[in-house]
Amino acid sequence: MTMQDRTNIYIGGEWVPSTGPDVIQVENPATEEIIATVPAGTADDVNRAVAAARAAFPSWSRTSVGERARYLRELAQALARREEEIARTVTLEMGSPMRISTRIQAPLPQTVITAYADLIENYEFEETVANTLVTREPAGVVGAITPWNYPLHQITNKLAPALAAGCTFVLKPSEVSPLVAYLLFDALHEIGLPAGVVNLVPGHGRPVGEALAGHHDIDVISFTGSHGAGTRVAELAAPNVTKVALELGGKSANIILDDADLATAVKVGVANAFLNSGQTCVAMTRMLVPKDRYEEAVQLAAGFANSYTVGDPLLPETKLGPVVTSAQRDKIQGLIKTAAAEGARLVAGGTDTPQGLTKGYYVAPTILADVDPDSTIAQEEVFGPVLSILSYTDEDNAVDIANNSRFGLSGGVWSADKNRALAVARRIRTGNVDINGAKYNPMAPFGGYKQSGIGREMGKEGLEEFLEVKSIQM
Numbered sequence: 001m002t003m004q005d006r007t008n009i010y011i012g013g014e015w016v017p018s019t020g021p022d023v024i025q026v027e028n029p030a031t032e033e034i035i036a037t038v039p040a041g042t043a044d045d046v047n048r049a050v051a052a053a054r055a056a057f058p059s060w061s062r063t064s065v066g067e068r069a070r071y072l073r074e075l076a077q078a079l080a081r082r083e084e085e086i087a088r089t090v091t092l093e094m095g096s097p098m099r100i101s102t103r104i105q106a107p108l109p110q111t112v113i114t115a116y117a118d119l120i121e122n123y124e125f126e127e128t129v130a131n132t133l134v135t136r137e138p139a140g141v142v143g144a145i146t147p148w149n150y151p152l153h154q155i156t157n158k159l160a161p162a163l164a165a166g167c168t169f170v171l172k173p174s175e176v177s178p179l180v181a182y183l184l185f186d187a188l189h190e191i192g193l194p195a196g197v198v199n200l201v202p203g204h205g206r207p208v209g210e211a212l213a214g215h216h217d218i219d220v221i222s223f224t225g226s227h228g229a230g231t232r233v234a235e236l237a238a239p240n241v242t243k244v245a246l247e248l249g250g251k252s253a254n255i256i257l258d259d260a261d262l263a264t265a266v267k268v269g270v271a272n273a274f275l276n277s278g279q280t281c282v283a284m285t286r287m288l289v290p291k292d293r294y295e296e297a298v299q300l301a302a303g304f305a306n307s308y309t310v311g312d313p314l315l316p317e318t319k320l321g322p323v324v325t326s327a328q329r330d331k332i333q334g335l336i337k338t339a340a341a342e343g344a345r346l347v348a349g350g351t352d353t354p355q356g357l358t359k360g361y362y363v364a365p366t367i368l369a370d371v372d373p374d375s376t377i378a379q380e381e382v383f384g385p386v387l388s389i390l391s392y393t394d395e396d397n398a399v400d401i402a403n404n405s406r407f408g409l410s411g412g413v414w415s416a417d418k419n420r421a422l423a424v425a426r427r428i429r430t431g432n433v434d435i436n437g438a439k440y441n442p443m444a445p446f447g448g449y450k451q452s453g454i455g456r457e458m459g460k461e462g463l464e465e466f467l468e469v470k471s472i473q474m
Contacts, residue, residue, distance in 0.1 A: 003036040003092065003179060009045055009202065010185045012052035013195025019044040024175050024202065029095040029322040030313055030360040036093075038178045041203030043211035046170070049199035050217050053141045053168035056196030061138040061166040065120050068164055071191060072117040076110045078187035083107065086152060086183055088314075094148050094177040095322040095361070096276055097313040108442065109156035112458070115443050116160040119463060131474055136467040138166030139243065140219025143212040145205075145233065147225045148174035148324055149279040149383075152184060157446075157457045158222045159184075163197070165466035167220070170199045172209050176324055178202045205229065216240050220466055223247070224281075227381075227451055234454075245455035245465050247281070247447060249381040250409030253402035254284035255424060257395070260414035260436075262293055266300040268437040269412070270387060274308065274365055277323050278332075278385040282410035282432065286371075286378060287389045288398050294391045298347055298369045301389060305348040305365040308385075311357060322361040323384055329361040332384035336366055339377035344368040344388070373401045381407070399427045408449030412437070431456075 003026075008015040022040035027033065079086065087101035096105055125136045144158040151174060162169050173181035185200045201208055209229075213221050214236035223233045224247040237244050254272070256265045272284045289297040313321030323329050333351040340346060349366030363384050371378050371388040378388055392398040402411060410432040415421035418435060425433040431448040445461035447453050455465050 002033075003089070005036050006038045006179070006182050009039055009041055009049075010189070010198070010200035011045070011049045012199070013189075013193070013197075015189075018042060019048075024178065024204070026093050026177070026179055027325070028092050029324050032359050032361075036179055038182070038202045040175075041172070041201040041208045043207045045201045045203070046208055046211040046215065049170045049201050050141060050143070050212075050215050052196035052199055053170050054217050056194055057138070057141060057168045060168055060194060060197050063166065065123075065125070068166065069117040069121050071193060072113050072160060072164060074191040075187055076113040076117070078190050079106075079110050079113070079184070082183055082187060083110075086180055089180045089183060090151060090177070091313045091321070093179050094151060094324050095313050097318045097321045098316060099319070100276055105150060105152060109152045112153070112156050112442050113160045116164040116463065119443075119460065120164045123460065123463065133472040133474060135470045135472065136464070137470055139466050139468050140167060141217060142167045142169050142466060143215065143218040143221045144169065144171045145209050145212060145221070145223045145225065146171065146173050148176040149276060149281070151177040152180045154224050155181060155184060157224075157462070159198070161457075161463045162220075162222075162466045165463055167466045168197050170201065170212060170218075172201055172203060172212055175202065175204050209233070210236055213237050213242075214240070218242055220245065222465070230453070245457075246453040247455075247457060248409075248451060248453045249407055250281050250283070250448065250452055251286065251379065251381055251405045251407045252282060252284045252410040252412070252430065253286040253288055253405070253428070254412040255288045255398045255402055255414065255428075256290070256297065257398075257413065257415040257420065257424070258290045258293070259416040259420075261416070262297060263300055265414040265437075266297050267304050270301050270304040270367075272412070272437075273387040274305075274320060274385045277321055277363070279323060279328075279383050284410065284412050285382060285387055286402075287387060288392050288401055289389060291391045291393060294389075298367070298389055301367045301387060302348040305367050305387070308365045310354040310362060310364065320365055320385055323363055324361070326361050328383065329363055332363050332382055332386060335377055335380065335382050335384075336368070336386060339368050339371070339375065339388070342375045342377070343370060343372060344375065344377060345370040349385070373404050379405065395424065399424060403427075403429045406451045409452035410434070410448075
């Protein structure tokens with residue numbers, strides 16, 4: 001199935017040609033077919049986009065809170081009108097099953113945008129401290145570099161607070177899944193934002209991402225993606241002392257305490273690890289189980305994994321679609337092989353292509369047991385449908401294993417005693433912890449400790465990433 005090619009980029013309120021001749025081919029990972037092309041932007045395109053955002057900043061930064069909130073609500077409504085097209089586009093360009101695209105990928109960005117409209121109408125942009133007026137002002141021009149796994153949600157996590165704060169915006173979406181960004185910019189154009197407030201330059205990390213991260217006229221660079229790319233963004237931003245916000249990887253632990261409902265905890269834990277084919281930064285890919293219930297948990301997990309329907313993401317019954325590229329599939333399969341070589345026991349899935357799937361980048365839902373806490377599979381982010389199950393002796397040992405990671409993004413605790421679970425959650429060195437499978441809250445701050453990133457998205461803290469603080473003594 002092919003889609004409409006996009007021939008322009010968006011700068012200064014207009015769809016204009018790129019300065020370069022090259023295009024990016026967008027592949028459907030379920031069929032391995034090219035479904036559309038978009039321009040491959042250039043460093044000159046970035047310069048034009050940043051200049052447009054800089055020119056628009058003085059007037060946009062002075063708009064009222066009410067006006068910015070109105071634009072945000074109109075944007076949410078414009079996306080709602082495109083919800084079905086957005087869901088289908090995400091499924092076609094990166095393989096997320098329609099049941100995920102329709103429930104999460106398409107509607108969640110609307111929730112985030114509306115939440116920021118509500119937040120700024122009640123946010124205190126000024127306060128008085130003794131003889132000082134403390135003001136929070138728009139930081140300036142924001143450069144955003146976003147990933148492919150939740151391609152619209154990860155953009156709006158940056159766009160909504162940036163616009164709410166009074167900043168202007170230049171976006172480089174992932175070259176793997178750029179089509180949904182075009183639908184977003186169709187909506188932005190439709191609501192009539194002033195020229196230059198938002199700008200779109202698709203392209204590869206080199207040259208577009210690097211030109212944006214290292215640009216002297218960017219005030220904040222916000223990046224979501226891999227650890228390696230994030231450190232490169234920070235390196236390029238450093239000579240300009242540009243403020244950097246990074247949301248990077250995770251290797252989250254899910255601690256099932258000895259008093260938990262084991263069957264429920266394992267079932268929800270498997271679902272969390274396999275969400276979006278495991279291509280989720282907060283996926284809890286290390287399940288920690290008491291030794292005396294370990295084999296029971298392993299068999300439960302294997303049963304749940306084997307029940308997953310793998311296949312065409314457009315079909316409503318599909319629970320697990322393809323991973324996003326052949327390179328991603330090969331990386332995941334390599335890590336499964338390494339795990340086996342390092343002593344892990346394969347109890348479900350593995351490196352064989354799921355039965356009946358002759359095209360597409362599919363990985364079988366995989367469960368690994370007897371995983372050593374220091375092994376490669378327990379330390380490296382897989383970003384695929386692979387769950388490692390580890391045993392622990394007591395609560396202290398479980399916390400030690402959970403914290404034995406250079407990452408610190410998310411985690412989970414399961415217990416029949418919520419106070420006990422909360423006490424354990426407080427000991428886990430991560431930015432987010434779920435207790436007993438609690439639902440995601442898009443109004444709460446999101447981000448990580450350690451090498452999982454710098455700064456926060458969502459909520460009040462997400463807004464404040466795009467504000468500067470000024471003290472005026474009177």
